[in-house]
Amino acid sequence: MTRDQGTMTPQAMTTWRSLADVPTSLGPTIVTLGNFDGVHLGHQAVLTRMVADARERGQVAIAMTFDPHPKAVHDPAHPPVLITGTQDKLERLEATGLDGALVVRYTLDFAQQTAEEFVVRYLVEGLHAATVVVGQDTRFGRGNAGDVETMRDLGRKYGFAVEVIDDACAVSQSGRRWSSTWVRELLESGDLRAATDVLGRHHRLRGTVIHGDALGRTIGFPTANLDVSAGMIPRHGVYAGWLTVIDACDNALAKPLVDTRMMAAVSLGHNYTVGGSDLRVEAFALDAVGIDIYDTQVALDLVQWRRPMLDFGSLEALTAALDEDVTWTRQVLSQGHDSC
Incomplete structure (x- = not known):
């Protein structure tokens, strides 16, 4: 048929x-x-x-x-x-x-x-x-x-x-009934590993890449700022995840990247160090610095939570912390935690 x-x-x-x-x-x-x-x-x-x-x-x-x-x-x-x-x-x-x-x-x-x-x-x-x-x-x-x-x-x-x-x-092997409520509890607590076990795949956010304030670019970590349109926002903090361009839309430069998964260090929350008051979802693609994915539709598959959002007191301290976040992200995503 x-x-x-x-x-x-x-x-x-x-x-x-x-x-x-x-x-x-x-x-x-x-x-x-x-x-x-x-x-x-x-x-x-x-x-x-x-x-x-x-x-x-x-x-x-x-x-x-x-x-x-x-x-x-x-x-x-x-x-x-x-x-x-x-x-x-x-x-x-x-x-x-x-x-x-x-x-x-x-x-x-x-x-x-x-x-x-x-x-x-x-x-x-x-x-x-x-x-x-x-x-x-x-x-x-x-x-x-x-x-x-x-x-x-x-x-x-x-x-x-x-x-x-x-x-x-x-009912799961633990004896608890599989449920959406259970997943929400795990996402709210930042337990992405356990949420992945209940979902059978990594938790996904979808949205459009928009222009931000370009702070990341000035300190060596240019990020894709995501206007989230679908997916529950989990506990605020830094995550290891995968960034995928789902639809290049009218961005011709992004078309070769469609369906390519990219390692990403993800910041989700308020940037206290620079006095940020708005919720931001930002993804730094580890091995794709310089890509242009503005106005594209992307997915963020979150693998593991690292730490909460913190006020580091200075851009220098923030940059040092981001260096450590990137190293940790690469380790997590290279150790087989991305199988879903």
Whole structure:
């Protein structure tokens, strides 16, 4: 099957941004739904098992997710801090082997559907579900009135099977349940090694490279200043990480660098030494001094936290500290801690 026919290739995941985009010829499918923030190992375990079941049954494996996050719509004054942006979430969903993902625009009108209206419109008529996979704590429909038993009742009424996720596949070897909450705790504490273990990959920030105040250039450490558009900001401090140009945009000089990973010493926080009051995310590419990546879209994959942001009292002391940070970064990234 090809994308030109409105269906899917087995090699890539098709993304639909509305129900109207879903081909009418789709089906039968096995569908699961959720926010999948971070697409951590618990999510991955469920999704890869679902994909395997779909292959065995001759079904198409679909994930349904939401953008923006429902909490951001219901309580806009207190939006949730998301581990990943939508693009990274979709890439990580694709890595599990899913055939397709439906990204539903979440609105207050959408939230007013009853549980049955939602199931009929999206799962039965829209995605042609033969099987629906849900967690024990699944809630859906107006006022979150629908639960697992509701889904089972609707499955009997409309002719689809309901499978409830086995808690065992959502629990780590330590005995703690894999969760986005756990990842956030680790990122807030700066424990990037442990966060990597839960995510199954390094934590990523995405954004655009913008012009800064050029201080780094004057002291021998020219940095790429990142205007972060996606990814949770972790504990402030100095990190070892990887800088990758995702899209050169209109910067012709950056085109040869697209998809090249570069070792980077990352500074995330306030530059107290020079009285900085704004949050800065800056990356010094160790072996690519002099590159021009302004206005490009980049990713920062954070590997390990080194130290907090400090006031060194002078530019000389700051420069000496940065020298040590760069040496440490090279050691960390050269010792095989970049395998994810």
